[in-house]
Amino acid sequence: MLPGDVSKSMVPRSSCDRGAAASDSAHAGMNFDFSDDQKLLRRTAREFLTAQAPLSLCRAVLESDASYSEALWQEVAELGWLGTAIPEAYGGSGFGRVELAVIAEEIGRTLAPIPFASTAYLASEAILLLGSEAQRRTYLPKLASGEWIGTFAHAEQAGHPAPADVRTVLADGTIRGDKVAVADGDVAHLALVTARCGETIGLAVVELSAPAVDRTRVRSIDPSRSLAALRFQAAPAQWLGEAACGWDRIQALLDRAAVLIAFEQLGGATRALELTREFTLGRYAFGRPVASFQAIKHRLADLYVEIELARSNCYYGAWALENDGSELGLAACGARASASDAFELASTEMIQLHGGVGYTWEFDCHLFYRRAKWLAAVLDGADRWRDRLVQRLATERTVRRES
Amino acid sequence: MDFNDTPDEAEFRATARAWLEANAERLKPGERGPGLESRADPAAIQRAQAWQARKADAGWACITWPKQYGGRGSTAIKNVIWKQEESRFRTPPDIFGIGQGMLGPTIMVHGSEEQKQRYLRPMLRGEEIWCQLFSEPSAGSDLAGLRTSAVRDGDDWIINGQKIWTTGAQYCKWGMIVTRTDPTAEKHKGITYFIVDMHAPGIEVRPIKQINGLSGFNEVFFTDVRVPDRNRVGAVNDGWRGALTTLMNERHSIGGGGAGGPDFTDLLALAAKTTVGDRRAIDDAAVRQRLARFYIRLKGLQYTSYRTQTALSRGQTPGPESSIGKLVGAPLRQDMASFAIDLQGVAGAMNDRERASDEGAWQQMYLGAPGLRLAGGTDEILRNIIAERVLGLPPEIRTDKGIAFKDVPSGRKNQ
Numbered sequence: 001m002l003p004g005d006v007s008k009s010m011v012p013r014s015s016c017d018r019g020a021a022a023s024d025s026a027h028a029g030m031n032f033d034f035s036d037d038q039k040l041l042r043r044t045a046r047e048f049l050t051a052q053a054p055l056s057l058c059r060a061v062l063e064s065d066a067s068y069s070e071a072l073w074q075e076v077a078e079l080g081w082l083g084t085a086i087p088e089a090y091g092g093s094g095f096g097r098v099e100l101a102v103i104a105e106e107i108g109r110t111l112a113p114i115p116f117a118s119t120a121y122l123a124s125e126a127i128l129l130l131g132s133e134a135q136r137r138t139y140l141p142k143l144a145s146g147e148w149i150g151t152f153a154h155a156e157q158a159g160h161p162a163p164a165d166v167r168t169v170l171a172d173g174t175i176r177g178d179k180v181a182v183a184d185g186d187v188a189h190l191a192l193v194t195a196r197c198g199e200t201i202g203l204a205v206v207e208l209s210a211p212a213v214d215r216t217r218v219r220s221i222d223p224s225r226s227l228a229a230l231r232f233q234a235a236p237a238q239w240l241g242e243a244a245c246g247w248d249r250i251q252a253l254l255d256r257a258a259v260l261i262a263f264e265q266l267g268g269a270t271r272a273l274e275l276t277r278e279f280t281l282g283r284y285a286f287g288r289p290v291a292s293f294q295a296i297k298h299r300l301a302d303l304y305v306e307i308e309l310a311r312s313n314c315y316y317g318a319w320a321l322e323n324d325g326s327e328l329g330l331a332a333c334g335a336r337a338s339a340s341d342a343f344e345l346a347s348t349e350m351i352q353l354h355g356g357v358g359y360t361w362e363f364d365c366h367l368f369y370r371r372a373k374w375l376a377a378v379l380d381g382a383d384r385w386r387d388r389l390v391q392r393l394a395t396e397r398t399v400r401r402e403s
Numbered sequence: 404m405d406f407n408d409t410p411d412e413a414e415f416r417a418t419a420r421a422w423l424e425a426n427a428e429r430l431k432p433g434e435r436g437p438g439l440e441s442r443a444d445p446a447a448i449q450r451a452q453a454w455q456a457r458k459a460d461a462g463w464a465c466i467t468w469p470k471q472y473g474g475r476g477s478t479a480i481k482n483v484i485w486k487q488e489e490s491r492f493r494t495p496p497d498i499f500g501i502g503q504g505m506l507g508p509t510i511m512v513h514g515s516e517e518q519k520q521r522y523l524r525p526m527l528r529g530e531e532i533w534c535q536l537f538s539e540p541s542a543g544s545d546l547a548g549l550r551t552s553a554v555r556d557g558d559d560w561i562i563n564g565q566k567i568w569t570t571g572a573q574y575c576k577w578g579m580i581v582t583r584t585d586p587t588a589e590k591h592k593g594i595t596y597f598i599v600d601m602h603a604p605g606i607e608v609r610p611i612k613q614i615n616g617l618s619g620f621n622e623v624f625f626t627d628v629r630v631p632d633r634n635r636v637g638a639v640n641d642g643w644r645g646a647l648t649t650l651m652n653e654r655h656s657i658g659g660g661g662a663g664g665p666d667f668t669d670l671l672a673l674a675a676k677t678t679v680g681d682r683r684a685i686d687d688a689a690v691r692q693r694l695a696r697f698y699i700r701l702k703g704l705q706y707t708s709y710r711t712q713t714a715l716s717r718g719q720t721p722g723p724e725s726s727i728g729k730l731v732g733a734p735l736r737q738d739m740a741s742f743a744i745d746l747q748g749v750a751g752a753m754n755d756r757e758r759a760s761d762e763g764a765w766q767q768m769y770l771g772a773p774g775l776r777l778a779g780g781t782d783e784i785l786r787n788i789i790a791e792r793v794l795g796l797p798p799e800i801r802t803d804k805g806i807a808f809k810d811v812p813s814g815r816k817n818q
Contacts, residue, residue, distance in 0.1 A: 309703030
């Protein structure tokens with residue numbers, strides 16, 4: 001039904017094709033599900049976050065001057081979640097990306113107000129993917145322990161950056177330039193910054209405590225997740241890896257982060273649906289629960305369908321990320337675009353189906369509405385990922401025709 | 404997460420593939436399996452019956468049926484594996500699905516021992532083809548509103564009324580019919596289920612011409628049709644339970660199989676060869692957005708079916724995720740066809756095998772797609788099912804409860 005290369009690779013193969021790293025549970029077989037250990041991790045994470053990260057915590061950060069919840073950050077760090085996908089040699093626990101995805105979904109459900117995505121999916125992933133051995137040894141233990149917060153700084157103006165839009169320059173060990181809307185940029189210790197050296201684009205490693213770094217906190221559409229403008233005025237910096245890695249490697253990093261952030265979006269969407277379902281069952285009008293009207297039932301059914309389609313795309317994304325094969329490019333686009341849309345739809349429906357109270361500051365709907373848009377924005381909106389998807393499909397098609 | 408067979412499943416797949424290699428021809432790259440349009444062609448029916456008999460002789464008919472009725476006595480996941488393998492070979496259209504997938508299992512649960520002995524084996528071998536006589540002009544989504552009557556007459560029942568949307572009525576030997584046997588009872592409580600000989604006197608089959616010009620469905624008229632009481636399935640006035648078994652099996656048997664016609668690969672190819680202004684359609688931003696949306700939905704459905712297969716492989720009943728296939732797939736095919744026609748510009752108005760792009764396949768899909776959204780549960784009924792059974796929202800408020808069926812308003816009142 002679908003383009004050959006991708007779907008063929010997904011056709012169940014005979015067990016003799018299976019590599020050494022087979023399923024870890026007693027069950028093998030068509031296994032598009034999490035293992036028992038991963039399910040246990042999910043249960044543990046959900047119990048912990050239900051207790052420690054109620055929506056009131058998100059609201060408390062949103063209504064205060066705090067950039068994030070330091071208490072929750074400490075607890076999450078102690079649980080070792082930040083090092084989930086970091087090898088033990090660098091201070092992590094050496095699990096895989098699927099485990100990280102499981103945690104991401106739970107964080108998404110609770111709108112946890114911590115710089116988890118910036119640190120774990122972007123900074124740590126960047127160093128794992130592109131860093132030199134020395135950089136890994138220097139930075140990963142700090143990020144894995146939660147001692148340092150990491151982030152990724154890319155955009156310099158409104159719009160979707162092309163290579164030519166990167167005007168930040170790294171030369172002679174210093175970096176100069178401006179970055180806008182850097183997630184957690186006001187509190188991060190370490191930033192991976194897109195920069196150029198002549199025509200080549202790479203990722204610069206910048207320690208943000210340097211005096212030549214100016215950071216200005218800016219108002220965020222979701223104040224439970226902070227944003228800052230960064231100005232580098234000849235701040236000390238080095239390339240991640242031995243040299244500027246090139247634009248394509250940065251896209252590869254974004255693909256990886258996209259899958260993990262998609263799981264946060266999936267979690268948020270699912271929780272929004274659950275809360276909306278609960279509300280409409282308890283809210284009576286015209287003598288019946290509003291959830292008994294087809295106008296409401298069908299909208300909730302449609303929302304459920306969109307979330308399940310996104311969930312399936314996310315699961316495939318997690319599988320592709322774990323296997324790190326050629327499937328990842330398309331899988332990331334599918335997971336990211338569908339999860340962005342599902343969370344945004346869930347949060348808009350949440351407000352609409354709550355009616356007037358959904359528009360009040362007092363109700364929690366706006367926490368979801370804000371987080372959905374924030375998560376959609378920080379890694380490019382769904383439209384960009386759809387465009388990237390077709391670009392990749394067209395390339396695959398050309399390659400197939402020429403071979 | 405992985406997508407490999409268990410050793411047991413792998414062995415089953417290899418055995419199935421080996422038998423298929425020896426008994427059928429593999430589809431060539433790009434070649435599609437049979438569509439549904441040729442179903443009523445007598446030569447195609449003969450080929451289908453010959454293929455079914457061959458499968459039955461070798462133990463490949465009705466994978467999940469108990470061995471005592473000629474089945475393989477195997478699991479749902481092996482049935483999925485068999486269908487995956489069989490779909491890679493050139494085989495006749497499957498005209499036995501309604502019997503083998505829905506009615507046979509109903510007889511196994513609600514039928515008498517005599518009925519099981521008499522009907523199941525010929526059904527499995529494809530010697531006797533079956534149809535399902537459920538919908539009526541005034542009872543579609545509201546199936547229990549059916550009015551076709553059965554009145555006791557000695558050892559027989561006399562059936563009068565009209566059924567509609569009956570697939571295959573013109574070539575079937577047997578049908579299973581739900582009838583009204585007590586109009587003074589509440590609507591679900593006066594229904595009785597029968598097996599009826601489609602060649603019995605008083606049955607008239609009229610094909611329905613669909614908007615795509617084909618006739619996959621029929622109207623079936625019953626005028627004083629005599630059915631012996633031994634053909635009753637289940638107790639008198641308890642037929643709704645049997646009907647629910649049939650419908651449950653219908654839901655389980657839907658999904659997986661493609662409905663034929665062009666697919667995303669064809670759509671991508673079309674976008675690469677048509678133009679928008681001075682560039683290829685595939686390079687146009689708006690076109691790309693649409694293409695990506697189609698791809699992601701199709702993939703979402705495909706991966707959702709993997710989740711269903713995972714449950715089957717573990718011997719679990721598939722969860723609610725299996726209910727979304729048709730609700731998403733049918734409108735998606737309609738949208739893809741509409742978009743493909745738009746890509747063709749003015750030429751898209753042609754529905755002409757000789758001249759239209761892809762031999763007019765998109766135009767045919769466009770004209771066929773509305774039926775997919777209605778058959779086997781309309782989009783709206785499927786949304787109700789998801790809302791009520793998956794999300795646990797309240798059922799519809801009913802105005803036909805607690806009153807005799809004969810007092811329930813029905814049909815169209817504005818004629």
